[in-house]
Amino acid sequence: MGDTAGLITLRGGTFRMGTDDADGFPGDREGPVREVTVAPFAIDACAVTNARFAEFVDATGHRTEAEEFGWTYVFAKFVPGPLRKTSPRPDQTPWWCGVAGAYWRAPEGPHSTVEDRWDHPVVHVSWNDALAYCAWAGRRLPTEIEWEYAARGGLDQARFPWGDDLTPGGEHRCNIWQGRFPVHNTEEDGHLGTAPADAFQPNGFGLYNVAGNVWEWCADWFDLVDPSSPTSTNRPTSPADPANRAMRGGSYLCHESYCNRYRVAARTGNTPDSSSGNTGFRTAADV
Ligand SMILES: [Ca+2]
Numbered sequence: 001m002g003d004t005a006g007l008i009t010l011r012g013g014t015f016r017m018g019t020d021d022a023d024g025f026p027g028d029r030e031g032p033v034r035e036v037t038v039a040p041f042a043i044d045a046c047a048v049t050n051a052r053f054a055e056f057v058d059a060t061g062h063r064t065e066a067e068e069f070g071w072t073y074v075f076a077k078f079v080p081g082p083l084r085k086t087s088p089r090p091d092q093t094p095w096w097c098g099v100a101g102a103y104w105r106a107p108e109g110p111h112s113t114v115e116d117r118w119d120h121p122v123v124h125v126s127w128n129d130a131l132a133y134c135a136w137a138g139r140r141l142p143t144e145i146e147w148e149y150a151a152r153g154g155l156d157q158a159r160f161p162w163g164d165d166l167t168p169g170g171e172h173r174c175n176i177w178q179g180r181f182p183v184h185n186t187e188e189d190g191h192l193g194t195a196p197a198d199a200f201q202p203n204g205f206g207l208y209n210v211a212g213n214v215w216e217w218c219a220d221w222f223d224l225v226d227p228s229s230p231t232s233t234n235r236p237t238s239p240a241d242p243a244n245r246a247m248r249g250g251s252y253l254c255h256e257s258y259c260n261r262y263r264v265a266a267r268t269g270n271t272p273d274s275s276s277g278n279t280g281f282r283t284a285a286d287v
């Protein structure tokens, strides 16, 4: 293993992917546990930060989909009262506000800024935005197999990137939600929203914040997984299929009572043009 410009080179090999644990979500097709083999590859130690994304935007003039659409989803408690009243909320997930004028550089809407968090993961980036960044940086998104192999950090079937206990010795190891979701966050882990991309201890492979902080886009489709296949996902037959792309790792909004998806086998998905205040990405590369 070596570290080059933020990338960690991993030798790959065979590992046990997924989980059959009772606390997994069968509907997300986390299981069955299957042996898969991954070729050598390199992956970012940290999620792409606001600083790195700013370099890309400055160099290319890229406009994110949140900017094109004119709005994106912000966690309601982060939105100032008057703006919260006028921002639509989904019925099923009323803790999200669709905030006009919010985007990566103004994460909570107009008048908010990333000036105090250049070292935090960029958010409000869609899968398509992530791909545009990768094309500029000479990178690609990790496959789900690569992401999970890297996130496990060499441990076999551990629940978290550091082991089975969420807080070993009472120590917080990732940025999720403590308290009662979505009304009260006690911030026992030290962070209400995003944390710096290199907060907390890295895992055994040197990756930071694979669990919690921000969801991370992967290259694969989410919906059409064939768990019996050693290669993570099958592609829809129609390129126009609005299928979801996979995201991994969970975010600062995850809580055991509501979204126990900061486990290393957990997965979710969203449409490739979606963005929100708790989704970012890390890049990968062939070696
Ligand atoms: Ca937290």
Ligand SMILES: [Ca+2]
Residues within 6 Å of the ligand: 209, 210, 211, 212, 213, 214, 215, 216, 248, 249, 250, 251
């Ligand atoms: Ca993460």
